[in-house]
Every structure is written in structure tokens, then in C-alpha cells.
Amino acid sequence: MTMDQNAIPFLIVICMGIGVMLISRALDILWAQVVPVRSVYSLIRAPGVIIHELSHVFGCLIMGAKIKHVVLFSKEGGSVTYTRPKIPYLGDVVISTAPLFCIPLVLAGCTWVFSRYLGCVFPALPQYVDSTDALFLLGTGVAAMFTRNLIVVFNPWFLLYLYITLTLVLSVAPSAQDITNAAIGICIITLAGMVILWSAIPLAVSVLAEIIRFISIGFVLGLFFGIITLFISIPLFIIYIHKNF
Numbered sequence: 001m002t003m004d005q006n007a008i009p010f011l012i013v014i015c016m017g018i019g020v021m022l023i024s025r026a027l028d029i030l031w032a033q034v035v036p037v038r039s040v041y042s043l044i045r046a047p048g049v050i051i052h053e054l055s056h057v058f059g060c061l062i063m064g065a066k067i068k069h070v071v072l073f074s075k076e077g078g079s080v081t082y083t084r085p086k087i088p089y090l091g092d093v094v095i096s097t098a099p100l101f102c103i104p105l106v107l108a109g110c111t112w113v114f115s116r117y118l119g120c121v122f123p124a125l126p127q128y129v130d131s132t133d134a135l136f137l138l139g140t141g142v143a144a145m146f147t148r149n150l151i152v153v154f155n156p157w158f159l160l161y162l163y164i165t166l167t168l169v170l171s172v173a174p175s176a177q178d179i180t181n182a183a184i185g186i187c188i189i190t191l192a193g194m195v196i197l198w199s200a201i202p203l204a205v206s207v208l209a210e211i212i213r214f215i216s217i218g219f220v221l222g223l224f225f226g227i228i229t230l231f232i233s234i235p236l237f238i239i240y241i242h243k244n245f
Contacts, residue, residue, distance in 0.1 A: 007197050009209065013216050014190070016129065020100060020222035024173035027226075027233055031170060034236045034243075046073050047164070048171030051106055052099045053078035056178075059098035063091035077175075089185035096174055096182035103168050104221035110164055118157040121148045126220050142227050162232055169229040172222060 028045075035041040050072045057080055060067050064086030071079045085091025114120040123141035128134070149158035174182070196204045 007194075009212050009216070010193055010197060012129075013212050013219060016216065016219035016223055017100065020219055020226055021173040023223075023226035023230065024169055024171070027229055028170045028173070030233060030236055030240060034239050042075065045167055045170055048103070048167035048169070049073050049078045051103055051168055052171040053080055055098040055102035056080040056082075056095055058102060059095035060085070063087055063094050065091060065095060089188050091185075093182045093185035093189060096178040099172055099174065100222060101215075101218035103172050104218050104225060107165060107168055107225045108221055110161065114157060114161045118161075119155055120158050120161055121145065121153075121155075126224055128216060129220055129223060138224060139227055142224070142231055145228075146231060162228070165225055165228050166232050169222075169225050172226070 031044070032038075032041055035044065053070065053072050057067060057070060059065075060080065060082045066083040067080065068083065069079075069081040082095070085095060108125060111122055111125065115122050122145055126134075126138055129138060149155045193208060196208045199205075
């Protein structure tokens with residue numbers, strides 16, 4: 001396999017990660033602008049903010065950073081203050097981006113519970129998205145999910161599932177401070193990945209491919225749940241366009 005072929009999964013993972021963050025941030029801004037009462041929007045986001053901060057706590061624990069102070073939820077959001085991780089730069093990336101992986105995994109667990117015990121019908125969770133066709137199939141699968149749970153056979157539990165998905169997806173994206181904390185580490189990791197691909201050393205490339213495959217699981221799940229939240233937010237898009245145009 002050539003360097004160009006090896007680089008494609010690497011670039012796809014980067015694009016998916018950026019896409020998940022952009023969807024989360026854009027929907028967060030949309031809901032904040034359309035929901036008229038700030039306290040109501042804060043309540044909508046509360047569970048997601050709590051899971052977001054707990055994800056940072058989990059990142060601190062596995063990276064050896066000492067936790068100094070935790071605010072799971074407040075009017076200003078949440079926060080986790082910690083010392084420098086034992087593994088520099090990589091630790092910063094893991095802690096700062098933990099919600100990007102932990103929240104989709106929590107939602108995957110919720111999907112399993114709602115499917116197995118509460119009668120909701122879902123498409124198979126995607127394992128990869130490597131083309132526009134795959135992305136289109138993902139979107140049509142989500143649309144069919146809404147039809148089957150709300151029209152074909154109405155399942156009230158599905159409404160709770162949609163709320164859980166909404167509140168968690170709105171809190172997926174790292175904050176500006178998270179990005180700042182992880183910036184150097186992200187650059188180092190990206191450059192290291194490019195050097196490994198350029199070197200074409202079989203063992204190093206194989207290890208990198210496994211790491212990329214693992215990371216892509218979280219990003220693909222994040223993309224899947226982000227698309228669900230986009231469907232949920234269609235009425236707000238209509239309200240926003242009507243108010244502003």
C-alpha cells in the first residue's frame with residue numbers, strides 16, 4: 001500500500017473529528033439563540049454538561065493528572081481543574097478531547113438499552129464512513145429510524161432517547177480552553193502520524209493504522225448521533241430562518 005493510500009484513513013479521521021465538533025458547536029449556538037429563556041436552555045444542556053465534565057475527569061484519571069477542583073454544572077457551565085498529566089502533551093490531548101470519545105460511547109450504550117429493553121428500533125451502528133455514499137446511507141438510516149419509532153409504531157420512550165441524544169451531542173465539542181490546552185499535543189501527534197506514513201516502515205504504519213481504526217470508532221459514532229440531532233433540530237432551523245430572514 002502506498003503512502004497516499006495509507007494517508008486516506010488518517011485524513012478521513014481528522015475530517016470526521018472536525019465534522020463532529022462543528023456539528024456540536026453549530027447546534028449549541030442554534031439552540032442557545034432559538035430557546036428564548038436562558039435558564040431553560042441550561043436545563044436542556046445540564047445532563048450533557050455533566051457527562052462532558054465527567055469525561056474530563058476520566059481523562060485525568062487515566063493520564064495521571066491530579067484533579068484539583070470539579071464543577072459538574074453551574075450557570076456558566078462546568079469545569080475541571082487539574083495538574084499537568086504524567087504524560088506531557090499526549091495527556092493534554094486525551095484529557096481535553098475525552099468528551100469526543102466518551103459521549104458517543106455513552107450514547108451507544110443508551111442506544112443498546114433503548115433497543116433491548118424499551119422497544120426502540122435503530123439502524124445498525126456504523127463502524128466506518130469512508131465515502132459520500134456511506135454518509136448518505138447513514139442519513140437515510142437515521143430518517144428511517146424516526147419514521148419507524150414515531151409514525152409506523154409510536155414509541156414514547158423514543159422521545160426520551162431523542163432528548164438524551166440532544167443534550168449529549170450539544171456537549172460533545174471541546175471548549176475553546178480545551179482546544180488551547182491540547183493544541184500543542186494535537187500538532188505533535190498529527191506531525192508524528194505524517195512522519196510515520198512518510199517513513200513507510202511496515203510495523204509503524206500497522207500500529208498507526210490500528211490507532212486510527214480505534215479513534216475512528218468514536219468519531220463515526222459521534223457523526224451518527226450528530227446527524228440524529230440535526231434531524232431533531234430541523235424545527236429550530238426553520239424558526240431561526242423565519243426570525244432572521
